[in-house]
Amino acid sequence: MNDQVLHIIGAAVGEGASDGGCKWGAAALKDHGMARALAATGRTVTWGDTISAQPMLATSRLHAIEVFSDHLSVAVQQVLRHGQQPLVVGGDHSCAVGTWSAVADHVRPQGALGLIWIDAHLDAHTPDTSDTQAPHGMPLAALLGHGAPGMTGLFGWSGKLRPEHVALIGARSYEPAEQALLARLGVRVMYMPEVLERGFAACFAEAQAIAQSGTAGWGISLDLDGLDPRDAPGTGTPVEQGIRLADALAVLAGCQQQAGFVAMELTEYNPLRDFGGRTAQAATDLVCAVLAPERATMELAA
Ligand SMILES: [Mn+2]
DSSP states (O other), X not given: OTTSOEEEEEEEOOTTSSSGGGGGHHHHHHHHTHHHHHHHTTOOEEEEEEEEOOGGGOSSHHHHHHHHXXXXXXXXXXXXXXXXXXXXXXXXXXXXXXXXXXXXXXXXXXXXXXXXXXXXXXXXXXXXXXXXXXXXXXXXXXXXTXXXXXHHOGGGOOOSSOGGGXXXXXXXXXXXXXXXXXXXXXXXXXXXXXXXXXXXXXXXHHHHHHHHTTEEEEXXXXXXXXXXXXXXXXXXXOXXXXXXXXXXXXXXXXXXXXXXXXXXXXXXXXXXXXXXXXXXHHHHHHHHHHHOSSOOOOOOOO
């Protein structure tokens, strides 16, 4: 539906991470002109509310993220109820709990939600397994129904994602407990060596088939640290040897036209590490590639 309004929601959260710089990511991407760039692709774009985590009102970091997730989920729910398409711009990746809980709840009457998770990490810790206790390492586990009740149980139900409808691409930094949880659940994880061997295009095609098969809709949660730091250094937790930007732009172009595509999230932009704005431009080009109303050949910024 190419005339559908694209509604951007900022997620001003850095409290989920050990380095809080991502809290300023949404505001920086707004200043960089992300909405204008999306409008230039032919979309009708609104930059709506920015939801901020409020650590001073919380008893702990986890509690702050629980309250924030609840607020973000209501904002995303409102966008969907108005028939608009949400684009959530983070923010550390703990925002995924609010984003995808709302999308899953919205499509629930028609069926399950599929999700493609592009990331250097697995984000599949629970409070029982995390050494750092950083909530941005927990959102995927929470969406699968494992973790703190305040993160798993939004809208009064748990298990927003079923393992068979989820695929991860690009993982290369993780702990055994998260790998074990995803393996036990049967989630398909394409680790970085496999991506380098098969190519990002083949991996994404497989992930898309997983996300589309037997679901009522699907989306993409894109953690910028899934990219190679040579192309996107301004992320919360950079890890060497990732997906190259040119590959991502070529492969992600046209998702908006694919059957069942409902929403996108872009996370872990850290403007404090993005000297010269290269990562902001990469983030902008990526959302334009995914969300443009017609498939366009992206020209790489020199
Ligand atoms: Mn992540």
